[in-house]
Amino acid sequence: MDMEELLPERESAPQEAAGAVSLSGIFGLDGLVAAVTGGGSGIGLAAAQALAAAGASVVILDRAEVADEILMAIKGAVPVTALVADVCDEAAVDAAFDKIAHRYGHVDILVNNAGLAIRDAAVNLSLEAWNKVVAVNMTGVFLCARSAARHMIASKRGGAIINTASIMALSGGGLYPNISYQTTKGALVNMTRALAVEWAPHAIRVNAIAPTYVRTPFIAPLLAQPELMRRIEDMTPLRRIAEPHEISPAIVFLAGPGASMITGHTLPIDGGFLAQ
Template sequence: MHDTDETVSTNLAGFFGLAGKVAAVTGAGSGIGLAAAQALAAAGARVVVLDRATVEPDVLASIKGSVPASSLVMDVVDEEQVNAAFDEIKATHGSVDILVNNAGLAIRDAAVNLSLEAWEKVVAVNMTGVFLCARTAARQMIAASRGGAIINTASIMGLSGGGLYPNISYQTTKGAIVNMTRALAVEWAPHNIRVNAIAPTYVRTPFIAPLLAQPDLMQRIEAMTPLRRIAEPHEISPAILFLAGPGAAMVTGHTLPVDGGFLAQ
């Protein structure tokens, strides 16, 4: 017996629909974070944008869904700010069901030249900030007893040694995110909290503006990518949407490369 088109359509909506869910996205003022917020809102989630700077009204307005998006200023490295922001989300919208841990920092320098201050700054944002937000969101999810989904932004540089230019602090912290994702997935599985990560390739965002300004480097990056191009933010967000939704109900502890084949070589 074959499903009718209507049944298939209904099932697909069930795989990706997020109506009634509360989603928090860090580093969502631009780039991958903004694209993720837009995708989650389009799927029906109530989205709260968390960024260290005030999000411009036109940016917030671009996050279109059945429920208007809102924003809070929050620095992921500040534990008090993280706690306060998630408390406000709970008081205003209810407990968080989905967290996209996207805020990140890169200080591209050779290991022998990298200062301890620069190293610690990257570790604070890319590793400690991810932990603080995941821990705070998980506390709400556990208390609410309805599970949840956490998606961390790792990188292809967390699964490879790079080689195109020195970037030791970024590569180290993104590698840590891969294993943090595994460890939290195992620890929180009894609470039906799924923890996954994405590992994007180079994405055309302000984050890689210094690289985009180097045509020779970009040509080398494209040559190392089987699809022969870098990604756009809207090509990363569907992976986040999948991992956040019911269609990924049996996926946890996984890091999903979205890389145009970069890691396949």
């Protein structure tokens, strides 16, 4: 008997296996609308660029006007616009998301990136300074998440929310006092878990990233201290701090279809800082 008679018949053209992996199936954001708070610089700007490159229409929310040249520099075949909104202002936040939903029909992705740090010893930190950090890092994140989720629920499309936490959310620090930042970022990690559980029935995934020190204007006062930066690098197994473009791919992944089973998770992007 010929061996070929023992083999099952095959179709002449190979069929794509069920669940076959493709880059567009993991990272593709075509047809989706993303809002990025604090998107005028640093991690937020890098996130806006990466989301646009993946196909999303991007709206940057910032408390100041975003220069036209910044918007033009964001490469993508989809619209990139900006709105002025203070994340601490409930009415302004709700109005901004209403505008996004009215213009595009839906809101699919929120990158909660706006943040504030007032670095001071706990015994010296004023209540006013404490409240400023809480207002941006906790209340602002909640207000934006709540407004985005309301539109996601109404559209019945689901969505993805990515909060920017920090390695300081998962560590006591020790390099310098930063109690209000560490406390609010730690709270953000648990806010992420709580919202992930509450909004899972609506197919809204909520995750967070926990970046290490990233070379942005946000840490300019630290970058101006060479000895401190050497200590930070020495504490990092990869022996360097991060660049904004090294943070944004994780945001795109968590926003996209490749992360469809990931929610309530905080992903450190830290060069091994927390592994020690």
